[in-house]
Amino acid sequence: MCALQAEKKIVARILILCAMVLGCQPSQEAGGQTPDGDRARLPLVVVIALDGVRPEEAFGPIASNPSPFDVGQNAPVMPYLTRQLPQTGFMFGAPEDGPALTLANPMGISMPGYHSMFMGRATFCVSNECSPPYGQNFFERVQEYHSLPDEAVAIYTSWKALCPALNPSEAFDGHCGQDAVDQQWRAFFESGLDGAKWSPPKEPDDAIFEIAMERLQAPTFQVLFLAFDGSDATGHANDYPGHIETLKKFDRWIQAIDEQLRKLEQGGQPTVLLVTTDHGRGEGELWSEHRWNVPGTGKLWLFVRGPEGLEAKRQPFGDPLTVATVRPTLEVLMQVPHVSGWPYERPAITIQENQTQSPPLGK
């Protein structure tokens, strides 16, 4: 590396630190857009995060790469996510196919990953206990821009820490961890204890999926964020068969959610679906771990599709995208002028009106 390059790198690191610590004010992109107040024209957005899911399993079959974890898995583990969905949108981070996706914050653990997603940049967060980041997150931004009521932003996650991180003012319809299970109980009691309507969920992931499916029947939300962490739990427990079963369950849930979104589309309601993970995991025997110095942790993936009738184009970037592209990509789809300029990530896609009404949003 020549001296000039080294110097540039040092300056870049100082600027990153400045942005992370001081929250340097970025320039707002002059989008020339104004909120039109017409919520019907906005898409319903569902964002799903599967905690700590490696591309190796998501895009399996596992037996294609014999390993100590060979569980006789010859069929795709997540066929809907990795085979069906990419036909209608864009997949990033698929092994040996298409653009890569990596971490924004190098720590390789959950909270920095979720910060990155919804701030659109790496934040100064190095543990799972860090404070909410400086500045507006995606949910706060989209609520303010479109003047959405509090209940229009719904956050349901099995990890308790995500509500304080993403909903610091407790303004949104947010239920995380045991509170999500309790919320399901409350709904059960409010329904008059109709046992036919509900069976006790075994764990928060199940409660969250059930709440999500209820919300999707007659949506009052504009943005729904779901984060399932059963995959990280089976990972840390080194329970590979259990991990695979969890991913298969998640794939069925993604299919159910997507099919319901499709029904809403047929009824004239545009929808958006984005599915991703907050960090990867180690390679080989280290699959149960993830952090900055475990190789493989930086391999992520992301799927996104927009409403039918809008033509999306994948941005041709030379560098791998980072998971911080979640925010600007969602802002493009939600018609919110996104924060531009370094260190903010660029959107993964752009969209434009499809005049010809020919093929639905896709490759």
Ligand SMILES: [Zn+2]
């Ligand atoms: Zn973990």
